Amino acid sequence: MKLITSPTSPFGRKVRVVLLEKKIPFELVLDIPWNADTQVGNYNPLGKVPVLVPKDGETLFDSRVIVEYLEHVSPVGHLIPQDPTSRIRVRKIEALADGITDAAALIFVEFKRPEAQQSRDWMLRQQTKVFKGLEALSEALGEGTLFVGNKLTLADIAAACCLGYLDFRFPDIKWRDTHANLAAFHEKVGSRPSFKETVPVA
Numbered sequence: 001m002k003l004i005t006s007p008t009s010p011f012g013r014k015v016r017v018v019l020l021e022k023k024i025p026f027e028l029v030l031d032i033p034w035n036a037d038t039q040v041g042n043y044n045p046l047g048k049v050p051v052l053v054p055k056d057g058e059t060l061f062d063s064r065v066i067v068e069y070l071e072h073v074s075p076v077g078h079l080i081p082q083d084p085t086s087r088i089r090v091r092k093i094e095a096l097a098d099g100i101t102d103a104a105a106l107i108f109v110e111f112k113r114p115e116a117q118q119s120r121d122w123m124l125r126q127q128t129k130v131f132k133g134l135e136a137l138s139e140a141l142g143e144g145t146l147f148v149g150n151k152l153t154l155a156d157i158a159a160a161c162c163l164g165y166l167d168f169r170f171p172d173i174k175w176r177d178t179h180a181n182l183a184a185f186h187e188k189v190g191s192r193p194s195f196k197e198t199v200p201v202a
């Protein structure tokens with residue numbers, strides 16, 4: 001199967017980490033959806049990465065759908081628990097982490113527009129989502145080392161990709177100073193080969 005993503009996409013990173021953790025072989029196709037020559041629109045009408053192109057079967061987009069699919073095709077190293085309570089909790093943490101990432105990505109895109117067109121109010125609105133989201137993420141982790149149970153799950157992967165993205169695009173956000181538990185979590189999860197291999201590069 002083929003994964004189309006950009007080298008910096010935090011959502012693409014989430015899928016890459018899942019593929020690596022589950023030891024699913026894949027071909028990585030780098031495509032930057034903002035570039036004029038991007039082919040992403042041929043696979044996803046929304047023009048967004050990541051996109052998964054399985055060998056046989058339908059092309060899939062949105063990292064959450066892709067991850068769900070990968071859980072079905074490979075029983076190796078389940079990342080979404082079977083038990084409904086844990087499962088919902090994992091998906092809720094994933095939604096929270098993705099939401100923070102989305103808000104941060106929107107701020108980044110807004111910063112790239114000409115200054116006169118940038119909306120301060122709109123950026124502040126996104127910033128509030130980032131800070132409130134980080135507080136909620138920290139509270140959800142509490143004293144634990146992982147988000148749900150004692151095995152790596154999709155919740156941990158999404159959260160670590162989110163924190164890694166903040167480091168990459170917004171090094172001025174000193175989230176480690178305010179949330180020591182997230183710092184310890186990120187240090188540990190980020191040291192896994194799947195994370196080291198997928199560090200975003202500009």
Ligand code: GSF
Nearest residue numbers: 009010011033048049050062063064105
């Ligand atoms: C978000 C994908 C996305 O925002 C998912 O896959 O989980 N909910 C989706 N992708 C961005 C790149 S990034 O910030 O990861 C993207 O492709 N943007 C191009 C555009 O035209 O918005």
